[in-house]
Amino acid sequence: MKLLLFDIDGTIMDSGGAGTRSLDLAFEHVLSIPHAFEGISMAGKTDIQIIREGLEKHNIPSSNGAVPAVLEAYVRFLSTEINNQRKHLKPGIREVLEIVKGQYGLGLLTGNIEKGARIKLAQFSLNEYFPSGAFGSDDEDRNMLLPIAIERFRELENRHIDFSDCVIIGDTPRDVQCAKPYGAFTIGTATGPYPADALIKAGADAVFQDLSDTAAFLSALENSVRYSF
Numbered sequence: 001m002k003l004l005l006f007d008i009d010g011t012i013m014d015s016g017g018a019g020t021r022s023l024d025l026a027f028e029h030v031l032s033i034p035h036a037f038e039g040i041s042m043a044g045k046t047d048i049q050i051i052r053e054g055l056e057k058h059n060i061p062s063s064n065g066a067v068p069a070v071l072e073a074y075v076r077f078l079s080t081e082i083n084n085q086r087k088h089l090k091p092g093i094r095e096v097l098e099i100v101k102g103q104y105g106l107g108l109l110t111g112n113i114e115k116g117a118r119i120k121l122a123q124f125s126l127n128e129y130f131p132s133g134a135f136g137s138d139d140e141d142r143n144m145l146l147p148i149a150i151e152r153f154r155e156l157e158n159r160h161i162d163f164s165d166c167v168i169i170g171d172t173p174r175d176v177q178c179a180k181p182y183g184a185f186t187i188g189t190a191t192g193p194y195p196a197d198a199l200i201k202a203g204a205d206a207v208f209q210d211l212s213d214t215a216a217f218l219s220a221l222e223n224s225v226r227y228s229f
Helices: 018-031 047-057 066-081 093-100 114-122 142-157 173-177 196-202 214-223
Strands: 003-006 105-109 166-170 185-189 206-208
Touching: 003 142, 018 047, 018 066, 018 114, 047 066, 066 114, 093 214, 105 142, 142 166, 142 173, 166 173, 173 185, 173 196, 185 196, 185 214, 196 206, 206 214
Parallel strands: 003 105, 003 166, 166 185, 185 206
Antiparallel strands: none
16 A cells, blocks of 8 residues: 655645735744744745754744744644635645545645644545644654554554555655655655746656646556656
């Protein structure tokens, strides 16, 4: 059995800016700093990594308890900010999930902390597809998340999964790179801030503009061969 591990932001969905707004609001609430993340790129990073970069930008030590305080406030604000009219699923996602459920193992590999991930997915009733996964709350280094995702799946399903049986699906070079130390297969989707060429250059094994061509996506999964579209 193969285990498919999906990123969330830019891959499964666009939150309509809810994540960024919630982090900004959390910094303002906890540290009285408005628009704290202006100029900070967030794509592909873990939530904790992003928060630490925000603290560093404003010369605030991360050892003073600010990280957990900001995370707590972030979750509260996200619960409200996610209710916006700009949020939407990326093309083909729901159709792909319906087809692969039951045929493959499904999980998450995301920089979101787990509470934030579940809030976002709940807006589209997608949590049921992802009973396990690895999150930014497990480790702030995305490259450490794949072994955690495999172990969670093993505990849940009582199945052994090799790294070579894992497929990581994401929209940033960081999604691709976190698979490389383990030899996992990677599928890049140009549905976020990076074009297909950047994902190919990062070493993605298959790259799609989006997942609306479900037949091509399934072919890439079945054959585990390089594919670009």
